[in-house]
């Protein structure tokens with residue numbers, strides 16, 4: 455069997471019920487989970503700031519000392535924030551793994567999404583009558599082939615809010631964006647790859663051609679070892 459290089463998908467498949475902007479957000483979130491540990495807080499914010507839901511948000515609160523022009527002569531604040539974002543990234547990876555394991559949404563995950571969305575889609579504003587919660591979003595009206603389209607666009611406030619909204623989109627059954635989501639399980643020198651990707655074919659299980667080939671070599675090796683053990687009484691390490 456030949457493996458096709460073009461089959462590795464970094465984005466969810468198109469679905470009638472999702473918009474291009476929504477798919478792009480889910481892609482950025484899964485991309486972040488696949489990246490190495492964050493170098494600087496600015497790099498993490500920049501990763502998500504490419505997205506229109508962030509670009510159009512009047513409420514984005516940067517915590518990057520460089521963007522805020524805060525003094526940070528020895529880089530300690532920046533390093534601490536990069537570590538914090540590393541924690542956010544680890545939590546995201548665990549949640550994605552949980553989603554893959556459950557092949558759906560656990561009640562804990564559902565409660566988390568609900569709580570996070572309620573918080574991220576409103577902001578508390580002071581008024582003479584007291585504080586009120588103001589919604590953080592807008593309706594985008596589109597026009598496609600003579601038809602009107604309505605789309606909700608949130609004003610995202612930060613990295614965590616962006617991840618929470620992206621995960622909620624991924625989990626929404628109507629949008630079908632988690633269809634074909636996989637985690638590569640091939641291991642090299644005892645370390646599991648762990649990259650998330652969307653498969654193109656029903657049989658695809660690895661994130662890249664290199665890892666498909668690696669898995670194939672390992673399977674062949676296992677078969678040969680088993681054959682030798684059965685037929686020659688030989689096992690590796692003897």
Ligand SMILES: [Zn+2]
Pocket residue numbers: 638639640647648649660661662665
């Ligand atoms: Zn892999």
